[in-house]
Amino acid sequence: MPQLTLLTDPHSKNITLSPEKPRQRQLSTFRLGKEKQSPPDLRKLHHEEEDMAAANKSRASAMAQGKAVAMEEDEEEKTVKKEHGPQLNAGKNGDMKGQPDRGKRKHSPEGGGVAGRDAKKHKNAYEIKGKIATAEVAAKVDEDPPLDQLMRLLQHGGKEVPNGESVVYWMRMEDVRIDDNTALYKASQKAQQLHLPLVVLNILSPGEWKIHDRSSKKIDFLLRNLRDLKPKFDALNIPLYITSFDRRLQIPRRVITDLMPLFKSHHLFVNLEYEVDELRRDIATVKFGQEKGVKVECFHDRLVVPPGRITSQAGKPMSVFSPWQRQWAKLLDKEPNLLEMSPLPQGNDPSVRQGPLKDLFDATSVPEDIKGFVPEDKQLLKECWPEGTDAARQLLDRFLHTKARKKQFQLVSPLTEGAEEDDKHSRVREYQDGRNLVDGDNSSRLSPYLALGVISGRMVLNEAAKLGKGKRLESGRDTGVGMWVQEVSWRDFYNHVMAKWPRVSMGRPFLEKFADVQWEINEENLQAWKDGKTGYPIVDAAMRACKARGWMENRVRMVSACFLVKSLLLDWRLGEKYFMESFIDGDLAANNGGWQWTASTGTDPQPYFRIFNTLTQSQKCDPNGDYIRYWVPELKNLKGKAVHDPFHSMPRNEFNKLGYPIPIVDHKQSRERALFRYKNVGQKEE
Numbered sequence: 001m002p003q004l005t006l007l008t009d010p011h012s013k014n015i016t017l018s019p020e021k022p023r024q025r026q027l028s029t030f031r032l033g034k035e036k037q038s039p040p041d042l043r044k045l046h047h048e049e050e051d052m053a054a055a056n057k058s059r060a061s062a063m064a065q066g067k068a069v070a071m072e073e074d075e076e077e078k079t080v081k082k083e084h085g086p087q088l089n090a091g092k093n094g095d096m097k098g099q100p101d102r103g104k105r106k107h108s109p110e111g112g113g114v115a116g117r118d119a120k121k122h123k124n125a126y127e128i129k130g131k132i133a134t135a136e137v138a139a140k141v142d143e144d145p146p147l148d149q150l151m152r153l154l155q156h157g158g159k160e161v162p163n164g165e166s167v168v169y170w171m172r173m174e175d176v177r178i179d180d181n182t183a184l185y186k187a188s189q190k191a192q193q194l195h196l197p198l199v200v201l202n203i204l205s206p207g208e209w210k211i212h213d214r215s216s217k218k219i220d221f222l223l224r225n226l227r228d229l230k231p232k233f234d235a236l237n238i239p240l241y242i243t244s245f246d247r248r249l250q251i252p253r254r255v256i257t258d259l260m261p262l263f264k265s266h267h268l269f270v271n272l273e274y275e276v277d278e279l280r281r282d283i284a285t286v287k288f289g290q291e292k293g294v295k296v297e298c299f300h301d302r303l304v305v306p307p308g309r310i311t312s313q314a315g316k317p318m319s320v321f322s323p324w325q326r327q328w329a330k331l332l333d334k335e336p337n338l339l340e341m342s343p344l345p346q347g348n349d350p351s352v353r354q355g356p357l358k359d360l361f362d363a364t365s366v367p368e369d370i371k372g373f374v375p376e377d378k379q380l381l382k383e384c385w386p387e388g389t390d391a392a393r394q395l396l397d398r399f400l401h402t403k404a405r406k407k408q409f410q411l412v413s414p415l416t417e418g419a420e421e422d423d424k425h426s427r428v429r430e431y432q433d434g435r436n437l438v439d440g441d442n443s444s445r446l447s448p449y450l451a452l453g454v455i456s457g458r459m460v461l462n463e464a465a466k467l468g469k470g471k472r473l474e475s476g477r478d479t480g481v482g483m484w485v486q487e488v489s490w491r492d493f494y495n496h497v498m499a500k501w502p503r504v505s506m507g508r509p510f511l512e513k514f515a516d517v518q519w520e521i522n523e524e525n526l527q528a529w530k531d532g533k534t535g536y537p538i539v540d541a542a543m544r545a546c547k548a549r550g551w552m553e554n555r556v557r558m559v560s561a562c563f564l565v566k567s568l569l570l571d572w573r574l575g576e577k578y579f580m581e582s583f584i585d586g587d588l589a590a591n592n593g594g595w596q597w598t599a600s601t602g603t604d605p606q607p608y609f610r611i612f613n614t615l616t617q618s619q620k621c622d623p624n625g626d627y628i629r630y631w632v633p634e635l636k637n638l639k640g641k642a643v644h645d646p647f648h649s650m651p652r653n654e655f656n657k658l659g660y661p662i663p664i665v666d667h668k669q670s671r672e673r674a675l676f677r678y679k680n681v682g683q684k685e686e
């Protein structure tokens, strides 16, 4: 789901840092859930968007109680105008520089449709409204993306800092592993060089997770992976220090002024995250660090090719996947070191357990659960998604060397016995066709692991390279391995897009010209889609699978997303948010990329009239209907093709006995409607 609208520029002088002295704190006060200090209010200095989200929330509840909301909205508009003026950075005629698609049309402030004027009628719209930047604000941010700002800030290098008594690696939500971890390794090198111990810090932030729509399944998976890591760090005599800061805007200050003094450290190492809020957090952290004598060193690690490395011949950033992908493959060929993995970190000397940092080892533990993020079916999730880098390696090994198995689409462990070794017909070798089928374990199922960084892109590609001719990385549509490598490169692609055009993580369409498509206002249809009760079996099967195990195969992600956007004509951001809140692999760049691709508002050059026929897709991706029969038990006894379209295949009295909903929308009519709305942006048919 999009991140919140950021209204202030953290690079500006607005971020004045408090001259307050760093406090030495007792370890015990950092135990989870025991934040006693009331920290300074960073919102005024940094972000305003949490206020917007809160305002929207209270408006939504006011609306639910039938209270008028228009007044509050005007107030919010006024605040924005007061702070930024009415036409932030807009050129003549509203023309905005640096945007991927600049139309001369006038935009409604929030991008029209469900998030704009009609929002008052749609309770769910409030959930996304506070997260959608205006076109003007997004254009301004695109002009000088936060990643570029951060890079400039880091170029200056900063002042020399004292050695201190430890070196700290801050593990983020996307690098939850020890293997091939750039910042962890660099921190370890620094620690060795200075003869200091290494400390690993992890910050849990339920407040941030809420704002960023993290699913309880993903948080549960995060905690399980941290629990898996704790003894591994312990064996290296490295303390894994876990703390909890609920309010994300306080994190930069608290890291620099509370935690770094606690660790007696002046050296902080991090891997970069490319979402706009995370980059702004890092800008603030670097700036606080510069004020307080902490050197913050940032590294590219999440992707195989860092953002900005791939440009057209004219040196321009690229937003179309196929030519971008060719450049990506060429670059890896030319610079194979991009695939080189970082060595493991050096352990600390055991004497650290007697030294000044000794209390860190037992000061904190990984909580079993975190309130508000406890999934219903923890045991089942553990079965379906075993934690740890070793498990991820096994999943990869199975994918590369064993045959696909029917039934593995069910609620079962991906590592059950009985996988047949077959290097010629392994899942990856059959991936060209297999990737479009949902009735088996045809793809790797590594997305939860890659999204959390339990395994790295480099690690999986190095293994894939061993299967290529001459042990080189194949990339292209000719072989299963090449096709899979190409699929993995989508991860890099969508992150590159997000880093270059941060608008996509601010709720804006990549193609601004589609901002005002008029979406339907229909709570019942949205709910039916979420519950898997649309009367379209393949959509319902996928949505129920999503609810049960937090994961869907790529093909049915596309089918169900297309159904929401083009058949129900509901705002794609509602779907994007729901996926994020439901998936165990929720990842802003990939999810947003997938939704914008489906909604035809993204980087895909295909025109908007590509609209999936749900029935045809169903027959292709689940030819025997096994996937549908499993996930939609009402249809489990249907034979043959009827399972794809029971309403039109059975006598009405027979259909009624199934207890399955009739289709909530007519495919043909809804297709016509979508074509009209996209063709005539801003209009509804008569």
Ligand SMILES: Cc1cc2nc3c(=O)[nH]c(=O)nc-3n(C[C@H](O)[C@H](O)[C@H](O)COP(=O)(O)OP(=O)(O)OC[C@H]3O[C@@H](n4cnc5c(N)ncnc54)[C@H](O)[C@@H]3O)c2cc1C
Pocket (backbone or CB within 6 Å): 435, 443, 444, 445, 446, 447, 448, 450, 451, 487, 488, 489, 490, 491, 494, 552, 553, 554, 555, 557, 558, 561, 579, 583, 585, 586, 587, 588, 590, 591, 592, 593, 594, 595, 598
């Ligand atoms: C509407 C929509 C929403 C999506 N949301 C997410 C999401 O929140 N998180 C997520 O990881 N993927 C998302 N995807 C992309 C893709 O569906 C999943 O990555 C894939 O289904 C995961 O299954 P797998 O691990 O077996 O993939 P494989 O086919 O084995 O591919 C290997 C890896 O490549 C990457 N990858 C593959 N396809 C894509 C893609 N289209 N975009 C980005 N990365 C890709 C993933 O990391 C994946 O694990 C979304 C796609 C759509 C259409």
